[in-house]
Structures are given as C-alpha cells and as structure tokens.
Amino acid sequence: MSLFDTHQPLLDGALKAVASRQYWSPFPELPSPKVYGETAAADGQAAVMALTGKNYPLQQPGERARVAPERSPYGVTLDIRYPQCDPAALIAAAQVAEPAWTALGPHGRIGVLLEALVRIHRRSHEIAHAVMLTTGQGPMMAFQAGGPHAQERALEAIAYAWKAMTDVPAQARWEKPQGKKPPAVLIKHFEIIGRGIGLVIGCATFPTWNTYPGLFATLATGNPAIVKPHPNAILPAALTVSILRDVLSEQGLDPNVVTLAATVDPAVTQTLATHPAVASIDFTGGNVFGQWLLAHAKQARVYAEMAGVNTIVIESTDHYAAMLRNIAFSLSLYSGQMCTTTQNILVPRQGIQTDQGHKTFAQVGHDLAAAIETWLADPKVATAVLGAVGSPDTLARIEAASKVGTTILAAKPLVHPDYPQAHVRTPTVIALEQADSAVYAHECFGPVSYLVATSSRDDAALLAQSLICEHGAMTLGVYSIDAHYIEQMISVSRRARVALSINLTQDVYVNQSASFSDYHGTGGNPSANASYTHLAFVADRFVIVQRREHV
C-alpha cells in the first residue's frame, strides 16, 4: 500500500472540510492522555530535555560550525547546537534533490508529506514542549497552536496543493476536425514542475503554525525547501525537518529535499533569499526584513506576513460583561504576542450604550482593566495564559508604552511558579486620543493595547478603515447592537480587506483562526500579501510544462 493510499482518508477529510469550511479537526487539540498516551506529555518533555547541551542530530551538506542561539523566555538553558551550513551547499544540495522530487509526482509527494505529518502529529508533545520553551507560550497554547493546529494548517495547505495540481489533467488527446481531411490529432502531456527552491523563514513566536503552510505548500507542489527558522525558535523547525528527512530517506529519496538553515548571521539569510535558484520565499516576521525581502529578493515570489494594527471597534453591546471578558482574555493570551491580537480598541469619546446602561469612555477603560485583572487574579491561571515574554525588545516596548497617553492598566511582573527566571508581564492598556495616531498607527508587538477615544462612531469606522488600509491588520472586531452600524463595519472590512469578527462574547476570540474554516489573513492589506489557505497560496508555486506530438 503506497503512502498516498495509506493516508488518503486524511486528505479526503481535508478536501471535504475546505469545500464547506465547516468545523473539522483530525488532530485532537486537547492533550488528553487517552488520545496521546498516558506518558506522552512526560515523554515529550524528556525528549526535548535530552537534546539540550548537545549537538542536534542533523547531518547536512556544507556544515561550517555549530550554533546554539536559543534563549528560552522561561530561562531554561537549552544549548542545543545546530549545524550552520554554507548557503551555497544547501542550495546545491536542494538542486540535486529536486528532479527526483519532481518526478515523484503529486501522488508520491503528498504520500510522503502526509506520512511525515502523521509522524509529526505523534510527536505533538515533544514539538509542543520545544515550542513552549523557545517561544514563551503557555503549555496549552504551545500544544494546541504548536501541535494539532499547526498540523491542521499543514494539512490544509497540502489539500489545496492537491486541488490545484489535480486541476491539471496529466494528458489529453486533442482531436481537431478539419472538414473533409482527417482530424489533426495530438497527444499532450501536462506535467507539474515546481518553480524552484522554496525558502521558508520562520518567526520567533509561532515556529510551526506560521512555518507549516508555506513549507508543506512548497514541498507538495514539487519544490525542495530550505527552512530558515528564527534564531530563537530553531528546535520546533529542526524536529520537523528531521522527521521529513527521515521519511524521505526511508522512501529512498534524497533527504536534502528539505534542509535546515540554522544561522545567527543575517547575511546568510540574505544570501539564500536573493539566490537565483530560490523561487519562492515564505516569510513571517517584522516589516523591516519583510520589506527588505520584497525589495531585494526580486527573483522570488514572496509570501509575507508582517506587522499590522489589529483593531476592535466598540460601538455598543448587549453583553457588556461577556464582551469585556472576551476582549480581556484575547489581550492576555500569550501576552499579546500573536499576529492576530488586538492592539487598538476604538471607542466613541461620548461612551457606549450597553445592557448595563450607558458607559463613559473612562468607564469602559476601567472595566476592561478590571476584566483583565479578574482573568489573571490566580497566578497559576495567569502564567498559564500569559506565558513568558519572548524577547528583550518586547520587554522594552512594554516599558516605553507606559510613557505615552493615560495608563489604564500598568504592566505587572509576575513570578512564574515553575520557571522563576521567566519574564512574565500582565497586559498594559493605555488610553489615547484619536489625534495620537503617531502612537497607535504603528504596531507595538506584545501585551500593549490602546483604547482610543474617537470623535464619533462614524469616526471609529473611518479610522479603522484608514488604519488598516495604510498599516494593515490580520483581524478586525466590532461590537454593536445596531444592524446599520454592523453593515457599515462590514463595508469597512471589504474596503480594508480584513477579516471581521462580530460581537464575539462567547468562547471564540478575535485572535483565533481555525484551520479548514477561517482564512488567516486576506493578503489584501499591508499586514500580509497571502492567506492561509486558498488556491492563491498554492497555485503559483508550480508551472505546467506540456509536450505534444502527433499520435
């Protein structure tokens, strides 16, 4: 039984799910011992700890040195030493591996990738622990987002790649009538050929969730891939690359179809990104390097997710307490270090109408602060939800944020019960005026939100639109009991080309994006030029090379 046949039910499930975009989850998100095994969590943690202080077991061409740049936000010493390879050697190895990977065809490649994905899934606890330690995510988020949810995004990308590739018939008999003459007959073959090496550049916060879609899309469509993880979150990528290479080797394929480009030297990344053989780049990260890529990696198609200013507009609500609880949780989750977390909360200066009566702008701020404090009252819950702050830059931004506007809620350091060296901070909320766009019109990545007083509800809508059109956003939220106002915000979402969440007051949060159902990013505003996942994310990663001849 081929790998494709073995895993076809998984592919079929994904194809069915993306056709309806209803709820579907092949990889359980709860780390239940019944599902994952009684000792799975402990085994996964032990497997990660067994890698610390050693050379990571990966042999690749062109190794020049070993590097161990990861500094865990939890203060855990990792010292895992990854090979730093000559970029030219990685490129050359990928080019050698490419023809056989192409020749394997869609069935063969997707069989290999699904087998690898299933193995990645089995090692969810290990990868989750690697994600947690390198990113600072809380354990539950690290498991869900770093494990099953990331795997589902991978499967979604594979499913779309399959759709796009199978849309092309493998061959055709073309028979053109020619009046009284016999018809002209040609046999035509159509082959899917990758565009060339795909470079996948990961981020520090979601090293699997934001890496898998591009990685699996580029591989599925016939391209070799070089994975360049963020220097602080290499391990999750390394484990993923190792599993892929194992499956490739077992199948008699060249493992250099996928390599890891661990490096602390930006010049290495730039060399890879601008190499003529690199045909696509998947990038998640900041604007500075994202814009550098778009300007300099002209030979490649760049699929980029960058900074944005996610926004919620509060116009009115009939679920005031539930609204605040919902927003409070979404701001706290992983200390706002998600590309989907709200930064700007726009509220008309004259206050809002609620089921608890009229609330002034100041009262909304006060109540939001209280809602956040309520969520985080229990230090155990607080540290689990907040996780640790990933980078010194984010700590500096938290510090700087309190120096502008009116602080409604100040960041508070918390001591993590299990990781005393972890940098844990509660969210900061700052009140600003609409005129303070110099502050709120730029991304302040991390647990900092701005409550912005707008002149009117219409101004709030217009401001949301112009902010997102100019600076981008992955998410937009609105709270309103007025159907006309919601229509107005739907128009804003169309013009700003941003996903809109309306009146979220239950167990779904604006920063959550469900695989197979929610499109992550639209690709139509400055925060991202691509979306997880629809056909546009996969269809241009390959070309169709035809040949034709008479019968």
Place this chain on the structure above:
Amino acid sequence: MSLFDTHQPLLDGALKAVASRQYWSPFPELPSPKVYGETAAADGQAAVMALTGKNYPLQQPGERARVAPERSPYGVTLDIRYPQCDPAALIAAAQVAEPAWTALGPHGRIGVLLEALVRIHRRSHEIAHAVMLTTGQGPMMAFQAGGPHAQERALEAIAYAWKAMTDVPAQARWEKPQGKKPPAVLIKHFEIIGRGIGLVIGCATFPTWNTYPGLFATLATGNPAIVKPHPNAILPAALTVSILRDVLSEQGLDPNVVTLAATVDPAVTQTLATHPAVASIDFTGGNVFGQWLLAHAKQARVYAEMAGVNTIVIESTDHYAAMLRNIAFSLSLYSGQMCTTTQNILVPRQGIQTDQGHKTFAQVGHDLAAAIETWLADPKVATAVLGAVGSPDTLARIEAASKVGTTILAAKPLVHPDYPQAHVRTPTVIALEQADSAVYAHECFGPVSYLVATSSRDDAALLAQSLICEHGAMTLGVYSIDAHYIEQMISVSRRARVALSINLTQDVYVNQSASFSDYHGTGGNPSANASYTHLAFVADRFVIVQRREHV
C-alpha cells in the same frame, strides 16, 4: 432569465473543456458566410472604415485631448481619434465603479462578461478587420487569432476565474464540540473581493488575443479594468471596451468598470502603472518596459509576457520534407511577428539523419530556404500568409540581420496586390556558429531566424536549455527519431520550464497555441511569469474577506 443563466451553457462547455483540455471550440474559426452571415465580412470591413477620419464614439471621464496615433502597416489611412484621458480621472472613475461591481458577485459579473463576449463574437469580422489593419496580420490570421481564438482565450480565463471563485463557499456554519458544554457555533460569510484596479497593457501585434485573458480575468474576479492599448493597435481594444461598456450600462452598472486609456505618452502609462490603486498589471510587450514595470510598479502584481528566444532542435527526422514544410510555414506566418515563432534552429554541425539520407548542415539550410520559397511562390498566398511588417523597428532589424553570419535566405520585399503601400518582406534565414551567441541569444523580433551549427546533438540540447533558462522562450520544438534524444529534450523542457512540440510535421505548428488545451507560456522562464490559463492566472486576483458571528 439572468445573463448568467442565458450563457451558462457556454460557461459549462468551457469548464468541461478545461477539465480535460481536449479540443473544444465554441466560436468557429473559419469565417464562413454560413456561420457568420453572407454579408458579415463586408459589413465588418465597412463598419471599421466608417470609423476612420472621425472621433471614436467613446465618452470617458477626464478627456483632455483626442489622439490618432495608429499607422496601418497596410498603408491604410485610419485617423481614428480616441479620447486621451487624465489618468487620475480614469483611476477615480474606476474606484467609483468598483463597489457595485464587487457587490454583483461572481454570478452577476460573469453573466455580464459572457454577454459582452457573445456580442464581441458577433462582431468578429469588424474586430478582425481592425486587428488586420492595425497589426499587419493577414486577413485569415486576423480573423482567427483576433476573433474566435481571442474570444476563446477570454472564455477560458472566465472559466478559471469561476472555478477559483466558486472554490470558496459563500458561507459556513462552524460548530465546534466543546465536551459537555454546548458547541460553539459561528456563522461565517466569505466574500470574493477584487484586489483593486487591473491595468491591462496591450501589444502591437495581438491586441485582442494577448489582452483578453488578463482583461476578462481581472474583471471576473471583481476588479475594474483600465485597458491601455499599444498606440498602434487601439481600435481592436476600443471596440472591445465599447461593447463591455454598453453591456454594463444596459445592466444599470457604471460603465467605468472598464475604460480605455489611449495615449501616446509613456508618462501616462507609467502614472497608471505605479498608482497605489492599481493592484494588477497584465502586460504583453518588450523586455525594456516589462522590466521597468517589474521594478517600479511594486504595488501591483505584474503578469508579464516579454521577449524570448524560441528554439527548435533538429536532431534527425523520418519526415524530412514534411518537417521543412512545417517549419517553413511557421516561420512565414505573420512574418514571424508572433511571440511563439521560432528564432533559433539548432542543428548539429555534422548534419542530420533523415528519411532522405544524411543531410549536411549546409543542406538543411538550403532545403529550409527552398521550403520557405515554395510556400511563398504564389504572391497571393505569400502576402496572405506573411501579412505586413508592423513596425519600422522590425524593418530595421531585418535590414541589420543580414549583416551577420551567412545569409541562407535573404529578405525580399513583395508588393501586396491589394495594399501597395504595405511593407511586406519574406523571411530571412541566417546561418551562425554556436559561438555567435551574441547574435542568437537575444530576441530579434520579426521574420529573422538563425540556423545555428552546434558541436553535437548533446550540445544542441544543452544550448537550448541554457538559452531558454537565461533568455526565456514561449516554445521549444524538437525533431528526432531517437526516443532517447526525445527524452533528453523532455528533460530540457522541464528544466527550462518551456512547452515542447515534438516532431510536428502535419497541420499543427509550433507557434500555435489552442485555447482550452495548450497552456500559453509556462510562467517559469524569463519570457513570461504567467500562463494562459490555469488557476495561478486568476486565483490571486481577488481576496477572501470573511466575517463571523455567533448564531
């Protein structure tokens, strides 16, 4: 009955055809009076001539002047005066028109476009005559390529746009189990929203065939379009734009969904191309402006078809005479002014094996020249096949070409029986050495071909590969009776990402690309970054904007 319902059989036929990529032709390519009407040809010609010497009937915003830059290669005085409009006014008008065009949705838009396409079809003779007079094509090619074949490429683009858009469900009920709690339920809506204005820049030689795919793809996916025709081939685009605007107006839509940007000022085109509201550019033309667009129109996705060095490798043949006849015709057709015409014919220096015995390199050249002369022996046939040379630049290139290498066949001026002022030239064939890459490695657009002596057959294959990888090609041909060699050339076609025609000796020519079956360009070598048509040509022209709320 809606326009969509009326024309659904046409769409369904196209969808069926592109699924199999077998032969299909909804628009008859023969200009038979039985199909098109007894007086259709004369009526079409009369309709074009009635436009000459007048203001073209088109009222658009921001008209600043009238321009009449067209100079017919046939020497016919056109003096048709088109509005030259302020680019800012065209952009503003497109932006005003956009929301209603978006709101119409895929069904509504495709109904409008199919109605326009059917009307364009009914006016095939008129558009064909406009194509003939502006481009210099012979009447049969102008009818086929400018009429039905271009219309079929439009329909193909519409069909793929439909596929990509309908791949996105309009809405979903997302119901996530939550253990003992009631499920979380969200209603999600997914809307297709265009990326913004599409600028479609036409070429001088195929003003409909190369304009329609981008134009109809961008419109179908929810974008307004501005058509910027080549200054020498405005009329075919103007007629097309007029028909589209008529249908839009009749449907109560803003006709400025499509406007014509006729201009002789490159600055106008550059202003349009770099405007922030222009989200996509479809371009067919030379490398200089193509590369300018790729470098400067950074806000837009550029779909470009540019120069290339189309190549045939002759290794051996068992149909020597038929091979020469086939190549001779393909070189003569429209005086080689097709983006798919062969420029370089690579032949091993030691000659080739044929059904007529061994042929030396010199003999192949001699026999190819004779085959061309045979095709063009009858001046009536010759002028019909050759058409007229479109531009003074091409005449200059013909002149210059004879100054290098060994002339095997010299260009001969012919007098056109109906258009005595037409510039008609028979093809030039020049013999070169493999070392002469300074000559043959660049496109010499027009009726100039190089017969290049390579050191060996393997060298011919390698040269074809490196030429196409570096300089691009829309087409590659091979003649060989050796299955191994054909395999070698198939590998070349994969590496150079170019369509391959094998042993064409009958009534199909390497420069022909059939709608619904042949992919025109792969998008994977320097001659083009996109292909007519598969999903990649349409899927990134729109984004998906979702909204979600609890039930």
